[in-house]
Amino acid sequence: MADSFATRAQLDVNGKSYTYFSLPTLGKQFDLGKLPYSMKILLENLLRHEDGGMTVGKEHIEAVAKWDAKAEPDTEIAFMPARVVLQDFTGVPCVVDFAAMRDAVSRLGGNAGQINPQIPSELVIDHSVQVDVFGRPDALDLNGKIEFERNAERYSFLRWGQKALENFKVVPPNTGIVHQVNLENLARVVMEREVDGQLLAFPDTVFGTDSHTTMINGIGVLGWGVGGIEAEAAMLGQPSSMLIPQVVGFKLTGKLPEGATATDLVLTVTQMLRAHGVVGKFVEFFGDGLQHLPLADRATIANMAPEYGATCGIFPVDAEAVRYLRLSGRSEEQIALVEAYAKAQGMWHEPGAPEASYSATLELDMGEVKPSLAGPKRPQDRVLLSDMQANFRKNVGPLVANRAPTDRQIQRFEKEGGGQPQAERLAAKPVCSKINIQDQDVELRDGSVVIAAITSCTNTSNPAVMLGAGLLARNAAAKGLTSAPWVKPSLGPxxxxxxxxxxxxxxxxxxxxxxxxxxxxxxxxxxxxxxPLPEAVSKGIAENDLAVASVLSGNRNFEGRVHSEVKMNYLASPPLVVAYAIAGTVDIDLTTEPLGKDRDGNDVYLRDIWPSNKEIGDVIAATVGPELFAQNYADVFKGDSRWNAIASPEGESFKWDEASTYIKNPPYFDGMTMDVGAIEDVRGARVMGLFGDSITTDHISPAGNIKKDSPAGKFLQSRGVQPADFNSYGSRRGNDDVMVRGTFANIRIKNLMMGGEEGGNTLYYAKDGGAGERMAIYDAAMKYKAEGTPLVVFAGKEYGTGSSRDWAAKGTNLLGVKAVVAESFERIHRSNLVGMGVLPLQFLEGENAQTHGLDGSETIDVTGLQDGAARRATVIARKADGSEKRFEVHVMLLTPKEVEYFRHGGILHYVLRQLARKAA
Structure with a gap:
């Protein structure tokens, strides 16, 4: 390690002497007094990794030390996280890639044993359990049993990785959600590590293969979600190239009023930051309001950074962070190191401390926060509780406008005659399906809540909202209220x-x-x-194509994500989830209308059963203590009897099973040599998809249900897998044959080439001309690939929002897509595309496919790339009649390192070649 600014210093804590790189010492040479907390962490990272300029040089340190809050990002730095955390949906393909790289590096002359994580890497299995069984005492046990039956092959593979790979640990199923486990147990806040004979102390920083890794920002740990590709590179010791970011300050004052929750606060914050625009930026929370914000509330806000679009949403280390470390059972030695290090580095926050300089500042008086939900399909679309009924009625119209009327309706409306066109009259009339469920005859309608789920890391980490939901349930049950019979309620702590x-x-x-x-x-x-929904409910929805709803305490409600039969999805706090389960519909104003009736027939309103803030606080104080954390995390990596009973293979290299439909050696490295390619222009491409705004990674690579008549479903059936055993796309991410067939297969995706119809279809244009032939995107892509025809995708704003899903890039690559042209990209997906060798291009301001008159029938050239040196390229779109449209686009290879990765064919190819050269 170089030390150009002589910042190496000693810190004595717990009877140990730590070496650290002192920011106050650097502050004697640069004015760091107004530097934001997050920028101090970046600065320390550079000081510690300075290597004479190969990766980090003196000029990089100076650039951050002299950070200009208002400057547009244009300086590249290399950031190296201290550790990586993975979840199983994205973690399994990571381990698959490690196994594949062990084979590939051996073929290139290296040693399979070279392929190991170089930094602590921990995987939490939390994405595989499904709500098959609900509403009964044995639901947990039965769902766990089904989970292990479905995923035995995946879990066997992960147990192999746990044994074969160094620096890799697995937290078994049935423990908790990755971000909660990260917050409660895995996070160090300050790391210690022996390097070159010295015991170093440095900030805990983390990359995670889930976009909500940012939840850990709540305790002062800088980290964010990356794709599995970038995470693998970090695990292999490769720094991540990034531009020095702008930092938006968010000042919090006051405290939450009676009746408002952390969920309401985060939905308000999300709406404000989305409106401001923080994509690619850091967000840092400060202000006197922090002293009224428990750590769990901070984590709830930090968790939603992907929803407001920021790279991170960080809080500083302060007395509340230390209190939480003690509460969650961390050792007194670790707590002492955290506090001493933060104070020594000027990273400790005290109320009333001088404000840092920010690129922009927003402010919120938390006393003005009101009960809210978000939906029906985006987390930034906040809805006041008092406006929910109006929101439902406004949004349900387009969902039922094209609903085919039943014969009975047609006969009835024909008798009424006159006036409005029939479709309008039908849409204006309420539609219901009569079903029998729980031995009751009931009516299912548009807006009926069929799923009420207390789920996800956003809220299930927060004692205030979880105990609030429990107290509300107690008050409701005391009055004889219960959930509506058609609701599927669930609790996933x-x-x-x-x-x-x-x-x-x-x-x-x-x-x-x-x-x-x-x-x-x-x-x-x-x-x-x-x-699955209960059969009677599913039939009732299908009978009249009802627009039913879910209410969940989650962080994502994108189209097609929650359930394929549910068209409207609202995010809410856990207490409101319980309330809507009782009401049974979102077509209600819970601020003025009763939830139901008590045993004596009296109306019961939400205000009658809502617990007070003091009541919730008193219960938290009496129930949440360190002993709960200590007993639950004593053997966190051990697992239960089911986990330990799973057999797993031995050996340095994994023995692939050609018959497996879960784990397969991926084709990324087939035919790979030591030769590095060039970034060539794209010629004669066809348009695979023409999409609008807000195409999410769920649209591109769904995680949920596999339809039996989809390309993936047909493939699985051809391999002898019955539909009942399909499992989910997420669980099969270790098999590229399944996943490439699932790319762009979301049931709600709309390809504008198809007139806006839903589903993963496109038009295939044969080389000999003629009209486009309708077929599944996968089938068309394979036809084009057989012809040697490259593909491009056109899209609107915010392409790739949502989860840090590497398969959204991997699948795009394997379909043969060479470039994606969009109005704007979300940060992680753009990075993933680069990492997989798919070129991201961005329309110039105010331009898009529609302004250029594109309909998807064109052949496309992308020229002027200059082997990655060009900042702009030219797109030439040729119609069948020979006419041309030319326009310029931005080349979104943002750093020299990204250009280098792209020349190699992707980041993993780059790393493999580096390792093979070292072995030669």
Missing amino acids: GSRVVTDYLEKAGVLTDLEKLGFFVVGYGCTTCIGNSG
């Missing part, structure tokens, strides 16, 4: 600690009285693992 404090408070039984039994410890409904 963030960790076993949550169950313990719900039990200790005596409210778990009250939640169960309303049907909210624990169904599993994992992401469940929020990731799309909501499981």
Whole structure:
């Protein structure tokens, strides 16, 4: 390690002497007094990794030390996280890639044993449990049993990785959600590591293969979600190239009023930051309001950074962070190191401290926050509780406008005659399906809540909202209220600690009285693992094509994500999830209308059962303590009897099973040599898809249900897998044959080439001309690939929002897509495309496919790339009649390192060649 600025210093804590790189020492040469907390972490990272300029040089350190808050990002730096955290949906393909790289590096002359994580890498299995069973005491056990039966092959593979790979640990199923486990146990806040005979102390920083890795920002740890590709590179010791970011300050004042929750606060923050625009920026929270914001509330806000579009949403280390470390059972030695290091580095926050300089500043008085939800399909679309009924009625119209009328309706409306066109009259009339469920004859309508899920890391980590939901359930049950019979209620705690404090408070039984039994410890409904609806409900929805709803305490509600039969999805706090389960519909104003009637027939309103802030606080103080964390994390990597009973292969290299439909050696490295290619122009490409705004990674690579008549479903059936055993796309991410067929296969995706119809189809244009032939995107892509025809995708704004899903880039690559041209990209997906060798291009301001008159029938050239040196390229679109349209686009290879990765064919190819050269 170089030390150009002589910042190496010693810190004595716990009887140990630590070497650290002192920011106050650097501050004698540069004015660091107004540097934001997050920038101090970046600066320390550069000081510690300075290597004479090969990766980090003196000029990079100076660039951050002299950071100009208002400057547009244009200086590249290399950031190296201290550790990596993975979840199983994205972690399995990471381990698959490691196994494949072990084979590939051997073929290139290296040693398979070279391929190991170089930094601590921990995987939490939390995405595989589904809500198959609900509303009964044995739901947790039965869902766990089904989970292990479905995923035995994947889990066997992960157990191989746990044994074969160094610096790699697995937190087994049935423990908790990755971000909750990260917050409660894995996070160090300050790391210690022996390097070259010295014991170093440095900030805990993390990359995660889930976009909500930012939840850890709540405790002062800088980290964000990356694609599996970038995470693998970090695990292999490769720094991540990034531009020095702008930092938006978010000043919090006041405190939450009676009746408002952390969920309401984060939905407000998300709406404000989305409106401001923070994509690619850091967000840093400060202000006197922090002293009224418990750590769990901070983590809730930080968790939603992907929803407001920021790289991170970080809080500083302060007395509250230390209090949480003690509460969650960290050792006194670790706590002492955190506090001493933060204070020594000027990273400790005290109320009333001088404000840092920010690129822009927003401010919110938390006392003005009101109860809210978000939906029906985007987390930034906040809706006041009082406006929910109006929001539903406004949004349901387009969903039912094209609904085919039943014969009975047609006969009735023909008798009425006159006036409005029939379609308008039908849309204006309420539609219901009569079903029998739980031995009751009931009516299912548009807006009926069919899923009410307390799920996801956003809220299930927060004692205030979880105990709030339990107390509300207690008050409701005392009045004889229960969930509507057509509702599928579920409770997926963030960790076993949550169950313990719900039990200790005596409210778990009250939640169960309303049907909210624990169904599993994992992401469940929020990731799309909501499981099947009761058969009667499914038939009722299908009978009249009803626009039914889900209400979930999640962070994502994109189209097609929660459940394929549910068209409207609203994010809400856990107490409101319980309330809507009782109401049974979103077509209600809970601020003025009763939820139901008590045993004596009296109306019961939401205000009658809502617990007070003091009541919730008193219960937290009486129930949540360090002993709960200590007992639940004593053997966190050990697992239960099911986990330990799984057999797994031995050996340095993995023995691939050609018959497997879960784990397969991917084709990325087939035919790879040591020769590095060039970035060539794209010639004669066809348009695979023409998409609008807000195409999410869920649209591109769904995680949920595999339809039996989809390309992936047909493939699985051809391999002898029955539809009942399909599992989910997320669980099959270790098999490229399944995943490439699932790319762009979301049931709600709209390819404008198809007139806006839903589903993963396109028009295939044969080389001999003629009209486009309708077929599945996968089938068309394979035809084009057989002809040697490259593909491009056109899209609108915010392409690739959502989860840090590497398969959204991997699948795009394997379909043969060479370039994606969009109005704007979300940060992680753009990076993933680069990492997989797919060129991201951006329309000039104010331009898009429509302004250029593109309809998808054109052949496309992309010229002027100059082997990656060009900042702009030219797109030439040729119609069948020979006419041409030319326009310029931005080349979104943002750093020299990205250009280098792209020349290699992707980041993993780059790393493999580096390792093979070292071995030669």
